[in-house]
Structure formats: structure tokens, C-alpha cells
Amino acid sequence: MxxxxxxxxxxxxxxxxxxxxxxxxxxxxxxxxxxxxxxxxxxxxxxxxxxxxxxxxxxxxxxxxxxxxxxxYTLFYDHPVGKHVVQVCNDLPCALRGSDQFLEHACQKLGLDKHQVEHGGATTADGEFTLESVVCLAACDKAPLLQIDLEYFERLTPEEFDRLIEEYRKK
Ligand code: FES
Incomplete structure (x- = not known):
């Protein structure tokens, strides 16, 4: 060159x-x-x-x-995102295992609007987290599950979600 x-x-x-x-x-x-x-x-x-x-x-x-x-590719972004990107699968198989309520909790915990999260994602005011509702993360039997950055966390409870967020906040 x-x-x-x-x-x-x-x-x-x-x-x-x-x-x-x-x-x-x-x-x-x-x-x-x-x-x-x-x-x-x-x-x-x-x-x-x-x-x-x-x-x-x-x-x-x-x-x-x-x-x-x-x-x-869903892991490339053409718009600004938070330091950590949290993707919660809310496709039908996961919804049958409670992912919708789980997503609702995630929105509350992060202070984000669920409608926005479901339509392209939303980012916390401090720029730490972007939360997205996505389809099929290929672990349908392990809902509620999410991917933070490139790491998977499966069969989560709301309490475990809260702990994860606090853990990632320190990274
Ligand atoms: S439908 Fe949620 S991981 Fe497949």
C-alpha cells in the first residue's frame, strides 16, 4: 500500500x-x-x-x-451502541419458556422502553448497555437466554440477570 x-x-x-x-x-x-x-x-x-x-x-x-x-450480520452495528450489547432471544420457542417476561424485567432493570428494545434496540443513558430483542440464538431449549457481547448465558432468572448486569458494569 x-x-x-x-x-x-x-x-x-x-x-x-x-x-x-x-x-x-x-x-x-x-x-x-x-x-x-x-x-x-x-x-x-x-x-x-x-x-x-x-x-x-x-x-x-x-x-x-x-x-x-x-x-x-447481527453482530456488526451501523449505528452507535453501548459498551456492552445484550441480546435477549424472544422468538416463539423462547417466549413459550418465559422470555417475554424476562425481557420485560431486563427493560425495567436497565430503564429502557420495551417497544424500542423490540424495534432495533435501545441504549442506557450512560452508554453502558444496548438491549436488543432478537430471534433465535440457537439455544431454544435453554430460555430465557441472552448473549452479552460474545458470551452466552442460559436458563436465567431475573435475579441472575441483575447480577450479570452489575458484573458487566465493572468490565
Ligand atoms: S428461539 Fe430463542 S434461541 Fe431459538
């Missing part, structure tokens, strides 16, 4: 990006979009339009293609 094409991500993570790109043939750089997005999201907090342009440039694809990847 020449200096003309240096992006902030490239400047800061040159070695990591080189390592990522070295895993793919030079004519298949587009395969690196996912790990590059992961790096970008960690750096910026979410996949900002600038981050999407940077990743596109590094991977040699169009920004719209990177944008489509961000839109497809």
Missing part, C-alpha cells in the same frame, strides 16, 4: 491488517472483509460510514458491498 491509500485503520493496525490479508490469495482480498470489519468495529465502536469506506478500500471492494455485509 502506498501512502496515498493510507487510511487511519491502516496507519494504526498495519501489522494486524497485513496478517489478515496474508491469509488470502492476493486476488481474493475481499475474503478479508469480515475480519477487517471486526477490527474496524473494535476501533470505532460501530461500523461508521468512514470505517466501511476504509474496509472497502483495503479489501478492494465497493463500500456498498461492505455495507451489505454489515447489514447481514
Amino acid at each position: 502506498t501512502n496515498e491509500t493510507m487510511t487511519p485503520l491502516l496507519e494504526k493496525y498495519a501489522t494486524q491488517i497485513e496478517t489478515v490479508l496474508s491469509k488470502y490469495p492476493p486476488d481474493r482480498k475481499q475474503s478479508a472483509v469480515l475480519p477487517l470489519l471486526y477490527l474496524a468495529q473494535r476501533e470505532y465502536g460501530y461500523c461508521t460510514p468512514e470505517a466501511i469506506r476504509e474496509v472497502a478500500e483495503i479489501a478492494g471492494v465497493e463500500p456498498t458491498e461492505v455495507d451489505a455485509v454489515v447489514g447481514f
Whole structure:
């Protein structure tokens, strides 16, 4: 890469990006979009339009293609989110095991509006937590369950939820 094409991500993570790109043939750089997005999201907090342009440039694809990847994967965000993202499954099998009441408790505990949580998610005023209601986390028999960042917690009680939140608040 020449200096003309240096992006902030490239400047800061040159070695990591080189390592990522070295895993793919030079004519298949587009395969690196996912790990590059992961790096970008960690750096910026979410996949900002600038981050999407940077990743596109590094991977040699169009920004719209990177944008489509961000839109497809639920763990990439195209909007600001809290420091910790809490996803509660409230799909039918989990609802039959009490996830709706559990979600209601989670909203109360975090002081968030359930309607908002169910329609794209909501973030606490202190920016610590984003709560989202999602469909199927692939552990349908273990509801109520949630995912915080990349960790799963299953068969939870409201009390356990409260404890988890306090634990993550300290992280
Ligand atoms: S329906 Fe909730 S984990 Fe599958």
C-alpha cells in the first residue's frame, strides 16, 4: 500500500491488517472483509460510514458491498451502541419458556422502553448497555437466554440477570 491509500485503520493496525490479508490469495482480498470489519468495529465502536469506506478500500471492494455485509450480520452495528450489547432471544420457542417476561424485567432493570428494545434496540443513558430483542440464538431449549457481547448465558432468572448486569458494569 502506498501512502496515498493510507487510511487511519491502516496507519494504526498495519501489522494486524497485513496478517489478515496474508491469509488470502492476493486476488481474493475481499475474503478479508469480515475480519477487517471486526477490527474496524473494535476501533470505532460501530461500523461508521468512514470505517466501511476504509474496509472497502483495503479489501478492494465497493463500500456498498461492505455495507451489505454489515447489514447481514447481527453482530456488526451501523449505528452507535453501548459498551456492552445484550441480546435477549424472544422468538416463539423462547417466549413459550418465559422470555417475554424476562425481557420485560431486563427493560425495567436497565430503564429502557420495551417497544424500542423490540424495534432495533435501545441504549442506557450512560452508554453502558444496548438491549436488543432478537430471534433465535440457537439455544431454544435453554430460555430465557441472552448473549452479552460474545458470551452466552442460559436458563436465567431475573435475579441472575441483575447480577450479570452489575458484573458487566465493572468490565
Ligand atoms: S428461539 Fe430463542 S434461541 Fe431459538
